[in-house]
Amino acid sequence: MVYTIRKFRVFMVVAAILIISTYLYIDKPYSNYDINHIKEIDNKKIEEIKDYYLKNINISNDNNKYIKVKKIFIKKNQTLGLILGKLNISTPRLILKKFKSNCLYKLNVKDEIIIKLLNKKLVSIKRKNKNIECLYESNNNKITKITKTKNNFKEQLVFFNNISNSFYNSAIKSGLSPNEIMLFADIFGWDIDFSLDIRKGDSFGVVLERIYSNGKKYDRSTIKYAVFKNKNKIIEAFRYNNKYYNKKGTPLEKQFLKAPIDFYRISSHFNRKRLHPIFKSVRPHLGTDYAAPKGTPVYSTGDGIIIHKGRKGGYGKAVIIKHGNIYTTLYGHLSKYHKRIRAGKRVKQKQIIGYVGSTGYATGPHVHYEFRVRGVHKNSLKIKFKKGKKLSKKNINKLKKIHQTNINKYTWLRKNYIK
Numbered sequence: 330m331v332y333t334i335r336k337f338r339v340f341m342v343v344a345a346i347l348i349i350s351t352y353l354y355i356d357k358p359y360s361n362y363d364i365n366h367i368k369e370i371d372n373k374k375i376e377e378i379k380d381y382y383l384k385n386i387n388i389s390n391d392n393n394k395y396i397k398v399k400k401i402f403i404k405k406n407q408t409l410g411l412i413l414g415k416l417n418i419s420t421p422r423l424i425l426k427k428f429k430s431n432c433l434y435k436l437n438v439k440d441e442i443i444i445k446l447l448n449k450k451l452v453s454i455k456r457k458n459k460n461i462e463c464l465y466e467s468n469n470n471k472i473t474k475i476t477k478t479k480n481n482f483k484e485q486l487v488f489f490n491n492i493s494n495s496f497y498n499s500a501i502k503s504g505l506s507p508n509e510i511m512l513f514a515d516i517f518g519w520d521i522d523f524s525l526d527i528r529k530g531d532s533f534g535v536v537l538e539r540i541y542s543n544g545k546k547y548d549r550s551t552i553k554y555a556v557f558k559n560k561n562k563i564i565e566a567f568r569y570n571n572k573y574y575n576k577k578g579t580p581l582e583k584q585f586l587k588a589p590i591d592f593y594r595i596s597s598h599f600n601r602k603r604l605h606p607i608f609k610s611v612r613p614h615l616g617t618d619y620a621a622p623k624g625t626p627v628y629s630t631g632d633g634i635i636i637h638k639g640r641k642g643g644y645g646k647a648v649i650i651k652h653g654n655i656y657t658t659l660y661g662h663l664s665k666y667h668k669r670i671r672a673g674k675r676v677k678q679k680q681i682i683g684y685v686g687s688t689g690y691a692t693g694p695h696v697h698y699e700f701r702v703r704g705v706h707k708n709s710l711k712i713k714f715k716k717g718k719k720l721s722k723k724n725i726n727k728l729k730k731i732h733q734t735n736i737n738k739y740t741w742l743r744k745n746y747i748k
């Protein structure tokens with residue numbers, strides 16, 4: 330029995346020695362105490378030990394246990410100052426200063442604001458929306474603006490077709506979208522009436538750019554070049570500075586005269602809330618009245634086609650002219666029409682269409698002149714007509730330079746489709 334106990338003790342001691350020595354020899358770093366007190370440790374070991382502790386320190390920092398993140402979407406009348414105030418933080422001075430790259434000075438509704446705090450102190454403020462990312466960091470008191478590169482993608486395409494009966498149908502068949510057809514009609518609308526002038530054998534060609542943003546279906550198109558053959562006449566349009574010109578630099582868009590008569594006095598302005606002089610009630614005055622003696626010639630303010638000639642309620646004897654694809658003008662209270670005026674006939678700018686009178690509801694002789702854009706009344710005196718001037722030689726050269734890379738496409742279109 331005694332022998333057994335002894336044997337057991339020896340076994341225990343050996344086991345204990347083994348366990349202790351394993352523990353001591355296992356590859357574990359020394360404690361801080363060791364680093365400072367064991368002089369015998371070689372330098373390599375010290376570096377290893379330091380690394381070990383640094384790593385541990387970094388790891389605990391990376392966890393950002395104490396960093397608080399606040400995410401807010403800006404509502405109406407909410408300011409950064411108000412948001413920070415609620416967090417008991419004063420707005421950094423830099424943010425309050427107005428300078429060009431301070432993208433935190435003004436916020437927009439729905440902007441995302443991300444505020445980071447460490448121990449109740451400001452670390453950073455980030456502003457995000459779909460166009461911009463703006464970061465303030467308090468450690469270096471700096472605002473960094475990161476303008477997001479818009480994920481825009483452009484594609485240049487060529488469309489063409491012969492016109493069998495309707496321009497619209499042929500254009501749809503060519504692959505143009507209804508929107509693009511409108512753009513096209515607006516360019517040529519000054520020279521071509523798409524409902525009256527189209528003949529069998531007419532043809533067209535377009536070089537356009539479709540712009541896709543953020544991977545969506547194209548949301549914008551720009552016509553770079555267009556050509557139209559109408560009744561054996563070929564009209565070309567080159568885009569330059571958002572307008573269209575022919576090869577010689579003449580703008581396709583025509584201008585309007587400021588007024589339909591030469592010598593006049595404006596007796597009533599465009600006014601949506603006017604008290605009517607005859608009816609004594611609020612009736613909008615959707616035109617401008619030009620008072621002049623009876624019989625004074627009235628001109629068409631632009632090239633166009635007469636779409637109405639005749640009595641028209643309160644307007645009395647009236648003429649309506651369509652200019653290009655989107656504009657119409659109306660001339661009311663005429664005493665008589667010019668003898669050559671008929672509906673469907675073309676008129677030139679400053680051609681006499683009739684004479685001043687006071688037919689219809691009028692208190693005295695005047696022309697009531699209305700200007701509409703796509704059917705909507707506009708104040709003709711306030712519309713700014715970009716001057717449709719002919720381009721200078723220098724600008725014609727610029728135009729040519731812009732279109733140089735596409736010249737082959739244009740030539741191909743004209744050769745193969747616009748014969």
Ligand SMILES: [Zn+2]
Binds near residue numbers: 614616617618696697
């Ligand atoms: Zn009037």
